[in-house]
Every structure is written in structure tokens, then in C-alpha cells.
Amino acid sequence: MLDHTHDPQVLHKDQYGYLVYCPCCYGFQLSYGTFYINQSLADLESFADLIYRYYQKFANREEQRRRDIYLETPYAGFGLLFSARDLEILNTMLQSGLLLLSSKDTVSHQ
Numbered sequence: 001m002l003d004h005t006h007d008p009q010v011l012h013k014d015q016y017g018y019l020v021y022c023p024c025c026y027g028f029q030l031s032y033g034t035f036y037i038n039q040s041l042a043d044l045e046s047f048a049d050l051i052y053r054y055y056q057k058f059a060n061r062e063e064q065r066r067r068d069i070y071l072e073t074p075y076a077g078f079g080l081l082f083s084a085r086d087l088e089i090l091n092t093m094l095q096s097g098l099l100l101l102s103s104k105d106t107v108s109h110q
Contacts, residue, residue: 011097019097048094
């Protein structure tokens with residue numbers, strides 16, 4: 001039996017949620033508001049790109065806290081609702097976490 005030590009690396013953590021990486025599982029866990037996702041790096045980068053595009057689209061909206069921006073999910077009849085402010089916070093979390101991961105990866109390859 002293999003002994004796996006899960007020692008997650010915190011990439012971002014604040015009052016809104018967290019983004020961690022588990023080197024044992026090669027997985028990323030994101031918790032934000034009322035949802036939690038567990039993804040591969042490729043899936044997380046894709047999700048981060050989607051959030052960034054929505055953030056850019058709604059960044060100048062007057063009603064920053066109106067929660068009516070719908071993101072469809074792969075599950076029929078189930079989606080996520082965000083405000084422009086929610087998107088800003090989530091985008092910051094994802095971008096800063098991925099930037100930290102990238103900088104650690106760059107250092108480890110030198």
C-alpha cells in the first residue's frame with residue numbers, strides 16, 4: 001500500500017475562499033462563496049480564463065452587486081450566479097493563485 005502525504009500548498013486564501021494545490025493528487029481545490037470545485041490544472045486554467053472574460057465584460061457595470069450574471073455549467077438546469085463584484089473577487093483569487101503557482105514552477109525549473 002502506498003503512503004500518500006497530502007500537504008496542500010495554499011495559493012490564495014482570504015475571507016471569500018481559498019485556492020490550494022495538492023502535489024500528491026496533482027489537483028486544485030477552489031472554494032468560493034457557496035461552491036467548491038476540485039480540478040486539474042488544465043480545467044482550472046480554463047475556468048480562470050472564463051471568469052476573466054466575464055469579469056472584463058462586466059467590470060464597468062454600474063450595479064456592481066446585482067447578482068444576475070449567469071454562468072452555465074455542464075449540468076442541465078444548474079448554473080452559477082455572480083455579481084460583477086463577485087467576478088472581480090473570484091478573478092483576483094484565480095489569477096493571483098495561478099501567478100504564484102507559475103512563479104514556483106519557474107523557480108523549480110532553474
